[in-house]
Amino acid sequence: MQDQIQRHHFDDYMVPVFSPASFVLTRGQGSRIWDQNDKEYIDFAGGIAVNALGHAHPVAVKALTEQAQKLWHVSNVYTNEPVLRLAKNLVEHTFADKIFFCNSGAEANEAALKLARKIGLNSGQADKNHIVAFKNAFHGRTLFTVTAGGQPKYAQDFAPLPAHIEHVDYNDLDAALRVINEKTCAVIVEPIQGEGGVVPAQIEFLQGLRKRCNDVGAVLIFDEVQTGMGRTGALYAYMNTGVTPDILTTAKALGGGFPIGAMITTDQYASQYAIGDHGTTYGGNPLGCAVANAVFEFINRPEVFDAVKQRSEQFFTGIQALNEKYTVFEQVRGQGLLIGCVLKDEYAGRAKDLMTLAAEFGLLVLMAGPNVIRFAPALVITEEEVNTGLACFEKALASFMTV
Numbered sequence: 001m002q003d004q005i006q007r008h009h010f011d012d013y014m015v016p017v018f019s020p021a022s023f024v025l026t027r028g029q030g031s032r033i034w035d036q037n038d039k040e041y042i043d044f045a046g047g048i049a050v051n052a053l054g055h056a057h058p059v060a061v062k063a064l065t066e067q068a069q070k071l072w073h074v075s076n077v078y079t080n081e082p083v084l085r086l087a088k089n090l091v092e093h094t095f096a097d098k099i100f101f102c103n104s105g106a107e108a109n110e111a112a113l114k115l116a117r118k119i120g121l122n123s124g125q126a127d128k129n130h131i132v133a134f135k136n137a138f139h140g141r142t143l144f145t146v147t148a149g150g151q152p153k154y155a156q157d158f159a160p161l162p163a164h165i166e167h168v169d170y171n172d173l174d175a176a177l178r179v180i181n182e183k184t185c186a187v188i189v190e191p192i193q194g195e196g197g198v199v200p201a202q203i204e205f206l207q208g209l210r211k212r213c214n215d216v217g218a219v220l221i222f223d224e225v226q227t228g229m230g231r232t233g234a235l236y237a238y239m240n241t242g243v244t245p246d247i248l249t250t251a252k253a254l255g256g257g258f259p260i261g262a263m264i265t266t267d268q269y270a271s272q273y274a275i276g277d278h279g280t281t282y283g284g285n286p287l288g289c290a291v292a293n294a295v296f297e298f299i300n301r302p303e304v305f306d307a308v309k310q311r312s313e314q315f316f317t318g319i320q321a322l323n324e325k326y327t328v329f330e331q332v333r334g335q336g337l338l339i340g341c342v343l344k345d346e347y348a349g350r351a352k353d354l355m356t357l358a359a360e361f362g363l364l365v366l367m368a369g370p371n372v373i374r375f376a377p378a379l380v381i382t383e384e385e386v387n388t389g390l391a392c393f394e395k396a397l398a399s400f401m402t403v
């Protein structure tokens with residue numbers, strides 16, 4: 001047998017910044033996925049809140065293959081039809097007037113933070129370049145976004161870091177109000193901290209940030225890379241809060257698995273970037289935008305949002321029932337199909353063990369830090385797939401209790 005690809009090739013050939021599971025996935029259909037040994041898994045991970053339509057959804061496959069026959073890439077020296085169609089869709093269905101496309105969440109946040117610095121500069125006010133962010137936040141892995149993120153372990157080894165970024169406790173409005181002042185050009189916040197443990201923001205916290213940003217002339221940036229595109233049962237999570245940001249970043253589910261990101265904002269702020277101020281080679285490429293358009297138009301319908309809410313209830317009820325039997329979780333939290341199960345103190349640090357066990361029993365789940373099991377499945381996951389997955393999860397829990 002020549003050149004059989006195996007898991008050990010990861011260690012042989014890949015830069016060791018990840019430690020993927022012991023199996024290699026080869027194909028998927030809906031919320032089912034198979035590995036090289038044809039073992040079947042239910043997918044509650046959704047590629048980390050990316051595969052909004054599950055795997056190989058006919059709508060996405062059709063958009064991809066049709067566009068693949070026509071035009072893949074032209075650069076931003078020329079524009080194209082799919083990018084303009086997607087921009088029009090995002091503008092017509094959100095607070096935004098203008099869109100900047102890129103390829104990932106980090107790039108969307110990079111574009112947002114750079115824009116905030118430019119807005120501060122254009123204000124003519126001295127030193128209006130301070131950024132307020134939150135502990136445990138996650139905004140991506142570029143140097144600027146990793147510094148804005150609130151987990152020092154991801155940034156400290158790469159010093160010197162961009163200056164004037166301050167972190168305060170999430171959901172602590174008083175602490176935020178103490179540091180947001182006339183020198184602040186931006187506040188960046190996730191409506192639900194995803195990587196930080198699936199922690200929802202309190203509405204009063206977001207309202208308070210909104211008001212203070214207005215008072216000091218700072219832009220409010222919502223990082224909706226994880227919460228956006230229907231994840232919470234609304235197109236964007238800000239729509240559930242009554243608080244509208246000035247800039248919003250979106251990626252992950254936007255392309256349903258095709259890499260794409262966007263920064264969306266109002267005319268007032270978009271116009272502070274001049275031609276040449278920022279850019280990208282691939283951003284807005286026809287292939288990605290055609291897929292994202294198909295995903296967007298599929299998701300942005302009341303029946304899809306209703307289904308997200310129904311499946312969410314099914315998850316919460318199901319996990320609660322399992323927890324009555326196994327008493328392993330302190331709390332189950334989140335919104336829509338972004339759900340975090342917080343391990344009790346006695347199991348602290350063991351989310352990885354439970355995740356590994358779940359895979360043994362045929363279920364893919366995520367962690368969100370060492371103490372939280374996270375579910376972020378396809379928005380179109382079926383009732384049957386949720387039930388089957390929860391049955392696998394029960395087996396994993398039963399086994400977890402005995403080790």
Ligand SMILES: *Cc1c(COP(=O)(O)O)cnc(C)c1O
Pocket residue numbers: 103104105106107109138139140141190194195223224225226251252
């Ligand atoms: C995943 C994530 C990012 C980073 O997105 P990438 O596509 O990995 O660069 C940024 N912010 C939030 C909230 C995320 O969940």
